[in-house]
Amino acid sequence: MMSDDMTLVREFATSQSEPAFAALVERHIALVHTAALRQTGDAHLAEEITQAVFIILARKAASLGSKTVLSAWLYRATRYAAADALRARRRRQAREQEAHMQSILNQPDTDAWAQLAPLLDDALAELGETDRTALVLRFFENKTAREIAGALRMEEAAAQKRVARALEKLRAIFVKRGVTLTATVIAGAVAANSVQAAPAGLAVKVSVVAAKGAAVTTSITTLVKGTLKIMTYAKLKLALGISAAIMLAGGATTVILSSDRVSDDLPSSEIFKRAQEKYASLTNYSDEGKTVATLNGMTLTTTFTIRLARPNFYRIDWEQPVHSSYTNKGVVWSAGEGDFMVMGDRDAQKQTSRESAWGGATGISGGAAATIPGTFFKMNWGNQLGGPVANEKRQADEKVGGMDCYVFTSELKKGVTRTLWIGKQDFLIHQVRNVTSTEAMKAVLAGAAKRNPGMPARLQQIESLVITSTETHENIVVNQKFSPADFAR
Numbered sequence: 001m002m003s004d005d006m007t008l009v010r011e012f013a014t015s016q017s018e019p020a021f022a023a024l025v026e027r028h029i030a031l032v033h034t035a036a037l038r039q040t041g042d043a044h045l046a047e048e049i050t051q052a053v054f055i056i057l058a059r060k061a062a063s064l065g066s067k068t069v070l071s072a073w074l075y076r077a078t079r080y081a082a083a084d085a086l087r088a089r090r091r092r093q094a095r096e097q098e099a100h101m102q103s104i105l106n107q108p109d110t111d112a113w114a115q116l117a118p119l120l121d122d123a124l125a126e127l128g129e130t131d132r133t134a135l136v137l138r139f140f141e142n143k144t145a146r147e148i149a150g151a152l153r154m155e156e157a158a159a160q161k162r163v164a165r166a167l168e169k170l171r172a173i174f175v176k177r178g179v180t181l182t183a184t185v186i187a188g189a190v191a192a193n194s195v196q197a198a199p200a201g202l203a204v205k206v207s208v209v210a211a212k213g214a215a216v217t218t219s220i221t222t223l224v225k226g227t228l229k230i231m232t233y234a235k236l237k238l239a240l241g242i243s244a245a246i247m248l249a250g251g252a253t254t255v256i257l258s259s260d261r262v263s264d265d266l267p268s269s270e271i272f273k274r275a276q277e278k279y280a281s282l283t284n285y286s287d288e289g290k291t292v293a294t295l296n297g298m299t300l301t302t303t304f305t306i307r308l309a310r311p312n313f314y315r316i317d318w319e320q321p322v323h324s325s326y327t328n329k330g331v332v333w334s335a336g337e338g339d340f341m342v343m344g345d346r347d348a349q350k351q352t353s354r355e356s357a358w359g360g361a362t363g364i365s366g367g368a369a370a371t372i373p374g375t376f377f378k379m380n381w382g383n384q385l386g387g388p389v390a391n392e393k394r395q396a397d398e399k400v401g402g403m404d405c406y407v408f409t410s411e412l413k414k415g416v417t418r419t420l421w422i423g424k425q426d427f428l429i430h431q432v433r434n435v436t437s438t439e440a441m442k443a444v445l446a447g448a449a450k451r452n453p454g455m456p457a458r459l460q461q462i463e464s465l466v467i468t469s470t471e472t473h474e475n476i477v478v479n480q481k482f483s484p485a486d487f488a489r
Contacts, residue, residue: 005070013061022207024070025054029206031071031140032078033198039082039121047202049081052223054210056081056231069151071141072133077231079125084226112189115179120190123173131166138163139190268394271406271422276385278427282478284309285376289473291366295465302366306473307487308376312336312354315487316373318365332357332369335488348489358382367471371432384420384429395419400430401474415440428476436467 005027011020032053037046056077064073124132130152137143137151149159164183171183181189209216266274279285284307291302304318315333332341332351339357340348343364351357354377361369362382374382395407398421405421412418415437421430 006064006066006068009057009061009064009068009070010066012058013064018207021058021210022203024057025203025207025210028071028074029054029198029203030195032074033202034195035075035078035121035140036082037196038117038194039079040086043199045085047199047205048217048220048223049078049085050198050202051206051209051216051220052081052227053077054206055216055220055224056227058210059228067153069133069137072129072136072151075132075136075140076129077227079121080230081223081227082121084230085223088222088226112181112185113193115181116174116186116189117193119174119177119179120194123170123177126173127166127169130162131169134159134162134166135170135190139187140194142191266406268392268406268408271427272385275422275427275429279375279385280378282376284313284480284482285372285476285478286480287372287473287476289368289471291368291469291471293366293467293469295467300366302368304365304368306368306372307482308373309482309487313482313484313487314354314373316358316361316365316369318361318368320364320366328364330361330364331489332361332365333487333489335484340489342489355379367432367434367469371471372429372473375429384418384432397424400472403430405430413440415443426476428478429473430476431470431472433468433470435469438465441465441467 005024008020008024011017012024029050033046033050036049036053037043040046040049053074057074064070124135127135134148134152137148143151145156145160145163148163149156152159152162154162167183167187171181171186174181174186209220286305286307288303288305290304293300293302300320302318302320304316307313307315312334313336315331317331318329320328330341330343332339334340334354334357339351339354341351341357341360342348351360358369358373358379370382371384373379375384375386378386380386392408392410395409398405398407400421400423403426404424406424407419407421409417409419417435419431419433421432422428423430
């Protein structure tokens with residue numbers, strides 16, 4: 001059935017076969033509509049989301065890989081579309097919905113599903129993609145362990161364990177939300193209620209508007225555009241996270257700095273030495289800046305603020321406008337006792353260490369959580385001045401934000417280059433540019449696929465993926481007066 005899905009997708013993509021697309025709609029519309037209805041609580045909006053998701057499927061059919069698990073892909077697209085639709089609602093409506101959900105939870109006689117339904121999709125969103133796919137297949141699609149194993153390309157026993165572990169993670173998330181049910185009860189409630197029949201006639205309507213390109217309402221058109229932007233953002237954010245991991249892994253390479261001179265300036269080795277000494281002499285540091293990342297024509301801009309102080313104080317905030325109705329925000333911090341992270345509207349999560357906090361935030365913060373913090377605290381995995389670094393080459397001097405800078409380019413590893421702009425007056429880093437080639441991305445993903453047979457297929461099908469990320473630091477202030485309160489959430 002799952003391989004047959006992609007046969008139908010290919011048939012539609014190559015010949016615009018309406019029967020093929022209608023078969024896909026008929027097969028999966030209940031899953032999409034039920035998830036949309038559960039997430040929005042609005043029958044009309046659920047129908048619009050359903051239409052939007054299948055319109056997106058029609059548009060993206062040609063780009064889906066042969067190993068795509070279509071039900072999981074549709075569920076994720078529904079999640080994005082529902083999120084976009086709900087964000088477009090006024091805050092008053094959001095508060096009313098939350099109040100309604102809370103009133104349901106507070107009822108003493110509510111059954112398991114009434115407690116789980118308002119929280120299910122947010123809880124699933126917190127899981128990793130493989131865990132979420134396993135649960136979608138098992139409890140939304142009622143697939144057997146053998147079928148799940150085939151979809152995730154793993155042994156049947158491993159698939160059973162994956163479902164059990166994912167279910168336990170889901171249970172733990174529910175416990176944090178105040179719902180204390182056993183994994184068995186959760187499994188039964190989700191399996192029995194997570195997918196309901198879509199309204200009569202909706203499949204025909206969806207097939208017409210998605211496959212034939214029939215006219216749709218303005219609200220559906222807006223929803224399609226917003227969801228596509230979120231999906232593009234998610235792809236770029238994922239790629240940036242992988243790229244950041246490549247950069248950090250390459251940072252430990254050791255070779256000799258070039259001693260080339262430009263005019264009568266200092267040699268490269270002396271510049272790096274003075275920069276290292278400068279950061280080591282600082283008691284605290286703050287700046288503001290932005291990272292502009294590009295991925296095959298897509299652009300994501302992240303703005304950030306950084307505060308650092310010895311011995312263990314830090315706060316790094318960032319924002320990423322995804323589209324007009326949604327901005328992704330995050331922060332990692334320590335006011336001296338513990339390391340914490342907040343993503344979006346989620347509660348603060350305590351981290352096991354500073355490295356854990358920064359490592360989790362590096363890619364999604366546009367590098368703000370690694371570059372300067374790692375250099376200031378002289379941490380091996382983030383220190384831009386540690387090394388010396390491979391194939392460092394002196395470039396012509398340039399200005400960054402009005403500051404004259406020395407410029408150095410190096411190859412951290414094959415296909416991965418970094419350029420540093422170091423101020424001539426303050427010997428601080430004012431800009432960093434990282435470029436990761438398609439070959440480097442493919443090498444990392446190939447290694448990850450070997451270690452993790454359940455790795456999503458879309459991550460293994462990169463044809464062209466060159467990532468350029470330019471991180472600029474401005475309004476730098478050092479050795480000012482800070483108190484622990486300046487680093488608290």
